[in-house]
Amino acid sequence: MSTVIDHGHADHAHGPAKGLMRWVLTTNHKDIGTMYLWFAFTMFLLGGSFAMVIRAELFQPGLQIVEPAFFNQMTTMHGLIMVFGAVMPAFVGLANWMIPLMIGAPDMALPRMNNFSFWLLPAAFLLLVSTLFSPGGGPNFGWTFYAPLSTTYAPESVTFFIFAIHLMGISSIMGAINVVATILNLRAPGMTLMKMPLFVWTWLITAFLLIAVMPVLAGCVTMMLMDIHFGTSFFSAAGGGDPVLFQHVFWFFGHPEVYIMILPAFGAVSSIIPTFSRKPLFGYTSMVYATASIAFLSFIVWAHHMFVVGIPLVGELFFMYATLLIAVPTGVKVFNWVSTMWQGSLTFETPMLFAVAFVILFTIGGFSGLMLAIAPADFQYHDTYFVVAHFHYVLVPGAIFGIFASAYYWLPKWTGHMYDETLGKLHFWLSFVGMNLAFFPMHFVGLAGMPRRIPDYNLQFADFNMVSSVGAFMFGATQIFFLFIVIKCIRGGTPAPAKPWDGAEGLEWSVPSPAPYHTFTTPPEVK
Amino acid sequence: MNTSVPLKRLVTRLLILVLAMFAFGFALVPIYDVMCKAFGINGKTAGQYEGEQIVDPSRQVRVQFLSTNAIDMVWEFHSKADEIVVNPGAVNEMLFVAYNPTDKPMTAQAIPSISPAEAAMYFHKTECFCFTQQVLQPGERIEMPVRFIVDRAMPKDVKHLTLAYTLFDITARQAPVAANSGG
Numbered sequence: 059m060s061t062v063i064d065h066g067h068a069d070h071a072h073g074p075a076k077g078l079m080r081w082v083l084t085t086n087h088k089d090i091g092t093m094y095l096w097f098a099f100t101m102f103l104l105g106g107s108f109a110m111v112i113r114a115e116l117f118q119p120g121l122q123i124v125e126p127a128f129f130n131q132m133t134t135m136h137g138l139i140m141v142f143g144a145v146m147p148a149f150v151g152l153a154n155w156m157i158p159l160m161i162g163a164p165d166m167a168l169p170r171m172n173n174f175s176f177w178l179l180p181a182a183f184l185l186l187v188s189t190l191f192s193p194g195g196g197p198n199f200g201w202t203f204y205a206p207l208s209t210t211y212a213p214e215s216v217t218f219f220i221f222a223i224h225l226m227g228i229s230s231i232m233g234a235i236n237v238v239a240t241i242l243n244l245r246a247p248g249m250t251l252m253k254m255p256l257f258v259w260t261w262l263i264t265a266f267l268l269i270a271v272m273p274v275l276a277g278c279v280t281m282m283l284m285d286i287h288f289g290t291s292f293f294s295a296a297g298g299g300d301p302v303l304f305q306h307v308f309w310f311f312g313h314p315e316v317y318i319m320i321l322p323a324f325g326a327v328s329s330i331i332p333t334f335s336r337k338p339l340f341g342y343t344s345m346v347y348a349t350a351s352i353a354f355l356s357f358i359v360w361a362h363h364m365f366v367v368g369i370p371l372v373g374e375l376f377f378m379y380a381t382l383l384i385a386v387p388t389g390v391k392v393f394n395w396v397s398t399m400w401q402g403s404l405t406f407e408t409p410m411l412f413a414v415a416f417v418i419l420f421t422i423g424g425f426s427g428l429m430l431a432i433a434p435a436d437f438q439y440h441d442t443y444f445v446v447a448h449f450h451y452v453l454v455p456g457a458i459f460g461i462f463a464s465a466y467y468w469l470p471k472w473t474g475h476m477y478d479e480t481l482g483k484l485h486f487w488l489s490f491v492g493m494n495l496a497f498f499p500m501h502f503v504g505l506a507g508m509p510r511r512i513p514d515y516n517l518q519f520a521d522f523n524m525v526s527s528v529g530a531f532m533f534g535a536t537q538i539f540f541l542f543i544v545i546k547c548i549r550g551g552t553p554a555p556a557k558p559w560d561g562a563e564g565l566e567w568s569v570p571s572p573a574p575y576h577t578f579t580t581p582p583e584v585k
Numbered sequence: 586m587n588t589s590v591p592l593k594r595l596v597t598r599l600l601i602l603v604l605a606m607f608a609f610g611f612a613l614v615p616i617y618d619v620m621c622k623a624f625g626i627n628g629k630t631a632g633q634y635e636g637e638q639i640v641d642p643s644r645q646v647r648v649q650f651l652s653t654n655a656i657d658m659v660w661e662f663h664s665k666a667d668e669i670v671v672n673p674g675a676v677n678e679m680l681f682v683a684y685n686p687t688d689k690p691m692t693a694q695a696i697p698s699i700s701p702a703e704a705a706m707y708f709h710k711t712e713c714f715c716f717t718q719q720v721l722q723p724g725e726r727i728e729m730p731v732r733f734i735v736d737r738a739m740p741k742d743v744k745h746l747t748l749a750y751t752l753f754d755i756t757a758r759q760a761p762v763a764a765n766s767g768g
Binding site: 235242272274277289306368372 | 592626
């Protein structure tokens, strides 16, 4: 690809530009990856602080701290910011940093577009968060923004919300196109598809999911915009439309979206567990096919979010069985991770602790997902805290622990220093205990009937909610501690060798630590 | 480089995929309508009656009527009777009353819904005030007919049907004409 790689540059390799403009104008995948990761962490703290407001209000029954209207904005913004601002950009950041290093490419295939996709995000989230200060308040209709709550009954600020979604959608689509182009076109000689690390594989599949469903989300919010401002009636029954249609369009995007948030974590964990087990990954090929199967199935299960809207029995059965089917490829993956550890020489450095916790806790979240997939049972669980417990178990110890594991695993490569292992382990244990304290009791209150998104609850849920809140405060405070660990690691520490983990494999460990500004300007030979 | 497709062509293909999926999002709207018709979801009732025009005197079905005002709708709106018992195959009529208590002419649209869903495709309306919009002058009261046939082929286990109407104020969308017959 001579159009992309200017071979003339290799002769006079230069470092980064100086000053602020380095970050504004950069087309370097490492710079952009770093910006994505810092942005995601900032959003993680912001979305987390909204969660703290929610848990503070729910610490005791009754209304104490915030108005119900503000509580609604907090649940909505917490979800939107965590999904679109924290988890997705964190994975794009990891992709930017690691995919070129893993496949022996000098940079991403479309570096200028890469810069643009990042800088759209601060604009999108500034727009979104600014609505909180507008008269009438920010979005208050839940992160799923069901019509007509988000159309007929929405606050004025909904239009800003729609444009923010458009911007972040465009950013995600461009990022995904970049990832596909990089993986398909810039692999080093000899790096066949079936030799790629699983993180690259899972990201390739994730990128196709993004390309397939982010435009549907864009269409969905465009229909909302037209209903609100241009007199159409896509979702308005008064004009011949149907609010249930909104849920179909939204979840056609929404269900693949949950796999977008977990597949890259699967990939990262599939690199980390073999490293600290000192064994090659068990069942590489089956991992690739399992990921592809999950991605395919994610397109035909969306209505399991809508079992109670009144879909016909045949629909309930189809979506129930299709959903249960996802347990098969997911089970293959869990089996492979456990088999990789089996009889390995395990050590439990921080990345491995997060990875093992990921396997165990994500499986718990998967099991509650199976319970929810059973249509008649879902009639009871629907819109209760059981659902909240389920998706926090797959997102926090799933996606977020996957990101933490990746961060600790590759921090030596990024910074050139080893992080403080004692502090890292402390971060893990505090996160582990805090997270379980916060989310495990939600299963019980959910089964007992506590509805989600409500600022008050019945007295019998008081004790469990207090435990949840204490756990949430603990988990939240622990993440400030993570910030401290990362800054400490950037500022100094034991110098990291090129390959700090003795069991690690892959091209990223063949370059020095910290990774030079330009790597693989001459493609490595992969045998 | 193990490149199979040049970068430009690859990106073009991916962009076409993006546009196609954006269009697919909108295509979901007609697809949804077709599916609703096929499965009788959300009050999408069956088309013209094509069964035998013979009354089945051996079978009786209770048809219940619900009238609801959508939020912000101020009209008085109810059926003349809460329920009637009908024989499949017979043509039945029910009158609904609407009254505009305000001092402004208003336009309304009624949206029907049948439950249980599996009976929707066996419920045929030959005339319904929901086929058109209603314009009522200040203080005007009208009676609006619904004529329907319950299909003889309706599953035997359905003994009770509900026909629900929600009345929406669409004055802002469709300004009422000054003089009219109250459609």
